[in-house]
Amino acid sequence: MTRARKPLVLGAVAAAVLVIGAALYLFKPWTLWTDETVHEELPTAAPEPAKGQSPSTSSAPPTPEGPRTVATGQFISHEHSTAGSAKILRLADGSHALRLDGLDTSNGPDLHVWITDAPVKEGKAGWGVFDDGKYESLGKLKGNKGDQNYALPADLDVNEYSSVSIWCKRFSVSFGAAELSPV
DSSP states (O other), X not given: OOTTTHHXXXXXXXXXXXXXXXXXXXXXXXXXXXXXXEEOOOOSSOOOOOTTOOOOOOSSOOOSSSOEEEEEEEEEESSSOOEEEEEEEEOTXXXXXXXXXXXXXXXXXXXXXXXXXXXXXXXXXXXXXXXXXXXEEEEEOSOSXXXXXXXXXXXXXXXXXXXXXXXXXXXXXXXXXEEOEEO
């Protein structure tokens, strides 16, 4: 190799290393082969709020019975195969929580649980609609499989939201979503 070509080759290698490093950081391909399974019990009081959220307090009088389902829906697949159910529960202390039962989706980078006012659409048309209107992030997805609970903020009016999305913030795409129907 001539002396003149050596800097070019070293520059190309350095650029390739940077591109590969950036791609690994953005895509985190190893998450496609790893699962996080969560098995939380059905909540009886408000679950701990996600980091940065204020605790849920409600002015509504507490109900004496346990959790009561006020809305429910089944997940459909969007960018990734997704199954399971979502339901909004009114807890005995008057607060609300989102319960994901039997969730089964792909793992991925920067996944969050969103409650939104967007309609749930089948196929590719539904992949990116959830950040178009009103949405509330309930925190990072605790696991891509299993049963999990998310506290709803006290000031959130559950009647203004009609769907739940497993949202990939990094790529602004829904992995799967459930349309919520009042019970």
